[in-house]
Amino acid sequence: MFKFALLLAALVSAPASADTDALYQEHCAECHGADRLGAMGPALLPENLGRLRAAKAEAIIRDGEVASQMEGFGDKLTGEEIKDLVDYVFTPTDEVPVWDEANINASHITAVDPATLGDKPIFDADPLNLFVVVESGDHHVTILDGDRFEPLTRFQSRFALHGGAKFSPDGRFTYLASRDGWVTKYDLYTLQIVAETRAAINTRNIAVSSDGKYVLAGNTLPHNLVVLDAGDLSLIKILPVTSASGESSRVSAVYNAPPRHSFVAALKDFKEVWELPYGDGADLTPRRLQVDTVLDDFMFDQSYEVIIGAARDLEKGQIIDLDTGKKRAEMNWPGCRIWAQGSHGN
Numbered sequence: 001m002f003k004f005a006l007l008l009a010a011l012v013s014a015p016a017s018a019d020t021d022a023l024y025q026e027h028c029a030e031c032h033g034a035d036r037l038g039a040m041g042p043a044l045l046p047e048n049l050g051r052l053r054a055a056k057a058e059a060i061i062r063d064g065e066v067a068s069q070m071e072g073f074g075d076k077l078t079g080e081e082i083k084d085l086v087d088y089v090f091t092p093t094d095e096v097p098v099w100d101e102a103n104i105n106a107s108h109i110t111a112v113d114p115a116t117l118g119d120k121p122i123f124d125a126d127p128l129n130l131f132v133v134v135e136s137g138d139h140h141v142t143i144l145d146g147d148r149f150e151p152l153t154r155f156q157s158r159f160a161l162h163g164g165a166k167f168s169p170d171g172r173f174t175y176l177a178s179r180d181g182w183v184t185k186y187d188l189y190t191l192q193i194v195a196e197t198r199a200a201i202n203t204r205n206i207a208v209s210s211d212g213k214y215v216l217a218g219n220t221l222p223h224n225l226v227v228l229d230a231g232d233l234s235l236i237k238i239l240p241v242t243s244a245s246g247e248s249s250r251v252s253a254v255y256n257a258p259p260r261h262s263f264v265a266a267l268k269d270f271k272e273v274w275e276l277p278y279g280d281g282a283d284l285t286p287r288r289l290q291v292d293t294v295l296d297d298f299m300f301d302q303s304y305e306v307i308i309g310a311a312r313d314l315e316k317g318q319i320i321d322l323d324t325g326k327k328r329a330e331m332n333w334p335g336c337r338i339w340a341q342g343s344h345g346n
Contacts, residue, residue, distance in 0.1 A: 020084045027073055028085070036089065037097055037201055041070065042159035043180040044089040045097070045221070048202050057086045099181070099201045099222055104235045107198035112187070114194055114231055121189045123152055130188055132165040132174050141176065143191060153191045158182040163205025168230065169212045175230075177206040183217055185233055197233040199226040204251050209278050210258040216276070216284075218251030218265055225251060225265060225276070227284060239286065243270045253297045257322075259304045264322070266295040266309060273298075273307070275322060289325035293318060 025034060031041035042048060049057070061082045064072035073082070121127045129146035134157070141161070142154045158178035166175045173194070176184045181200035186193050200219035207216045208230060215228040225239040241249045249269035257264050261279025265286075271294055274286040295318065298309035306328060309318045317331040 020081075020088050023077070023081055023085055024088055027076065031069070035097065036093065037099070038180050038198075042178075043201055045201065046090055046092055048160075048180050049090060054086050054090065057089070058082050061085060097201055097221065099198075101235065101238060104197060104199060104226065104238075107182075107196075108234055109196045110232055111193045111195060112190075117187055117190055117194070119189075122191065125152060127188060128171050132176075132188075134161045134165065134176070136161065141186075143188065155186075155191075155193070158184060158196075162203070166206055166208045166215075168208060169210055173230075175206060175208055175215055177203050177217065179203065181217070181219065183215060183228060183233055185215075185230075195233040197228055197235070199228060200224070205254055207254045207256040207263050209256060209263070210261060211279065214263075214278055214284070216254050216256075216263045216265075218254035220250035220268070223248040223250055223269075225254070225274075237284070239276075239284070241265075241267060241274075243272065252295060255298075255300070257300060257304045260322070264298075264300075264307060266298055266307075268294055268296065270294065273309075273320065273325075289320065289322070291318065291320055291325075292327055292330075 028044070031039055032044045033039045036044045060070060061077070062072055062074040064070050125145040126147060130152070131144035131146055133142040133144055135142065139157050139159055139161070140154055141157045143152045144150070145152055157176060158180070160179040161176050162179045163177050167173065172187065172189055174186050174188055176186065179202060181198045181203045183197050183199050183206060184193060185195045199217040200221060202219060202221035204218045204220055206218070208214070213230055214236070215230050215233065217226040217228065219226060223241045225241060227236040227239065228234065229236055241251060243249070247270050249267040252266045252268040254263055254265045260275070261282070262275050262277040265274045265276065267274065271291050273289040273291050273295065275289065276284045276286050278284055293311050295309035296312050298307040300307055305322060307320050307322060309320065318327060319329040319331065320326070321328050
């Protein structure tokens with residue numbers, strides 16, 4: 001689907017004219033980056049705009065977007081110029097964008113020194129009975145008291161949070177990831193952002209290790225896994241996702257497997273599932289499991305001995321033994337394709 005979307009965009013969108021590029025640089029580059037990789041505003045690339053329809057994009061450029069800093073340009077641009085800009089941002093770049101160690105380190109923001117945080121909540125609600133409510137429509141997060149169902153606070157998030165909130169083992173911190181690669185650490189005791197890092201240009205989802213040391217970001221652009229320090233979100237390592245033959249792959253899902261002291265990642269472009277151990281001195285070196293099909297998403301059984309996965313182009317569920325790396329069974333599931341498209345957690 002991803003490759004088809006890029007091919008379709010290339011076929012239906014003519015190369016940007018000098019005039020269109022000039023329009024982008026004049027009106028869009030300050031917030032979205034001269035290279036469309038994002039700055040104060042989100043990245044404007046087909047990979048990051050997958051769920052945005054062209055008509056909606058035109059309306060946003062024309063009228064602006066509520067609860068954001070996106071102003072409307074209907075009084076500055078003609079309807080044809082707006083259409084040209086939409087075609088431009090939905091067209092793949094001529095070269096694969098780079099987001100490397102230097103970019104990640106330069107993006108790192110320490111909002112609060114973790115060592116200075118108090119050890120008690122600043123509110124009287126049960127700190128282990130809170131809801132983290134992601135408001136995707138206007139890019140805010142509400143922290144909700146789980147007993148009284150009353151908001152404790154509400155704050156603006158990065159653009160298009162994706163993959164669900166993840167939590168530190170003690171439940172104090174929540175970690176959020178946006179589609180355009182920003183990972184945010186938020187303190188649920190003092191109700192403030194602790195740190196942020198842009199791990200990628202486009203991120204699928206994140207996972208937090210059971211020992212509270214690592215945050216793993218699974219990315220679709222670039223094709224890699226990025227390991228961050230869970231304390232301050234500084235970069236630990238980048239793991240390119242490549243096969244033995246040199247083929248690269250997007251990451252379709254990453255989750256933590258607590259009893260195994262490992263992360264498990266499904267890959268989208270070649271038939272492997274990776275397990276990355278982090279316990280007992282392990283260094284997150286991937287253990288490669290050869291599987292019969294690529295998986296778009298998966299979940300664990302209660303023992304964490306098997307994963308149950310699905311792919312968009314198959315109406316069968318794959319049950320894979322994580323110890324042997326072998327398929328235990330295949331199940332005919334009506335609607336399995338829908339589950340794979342809609343599931344973002346385990």
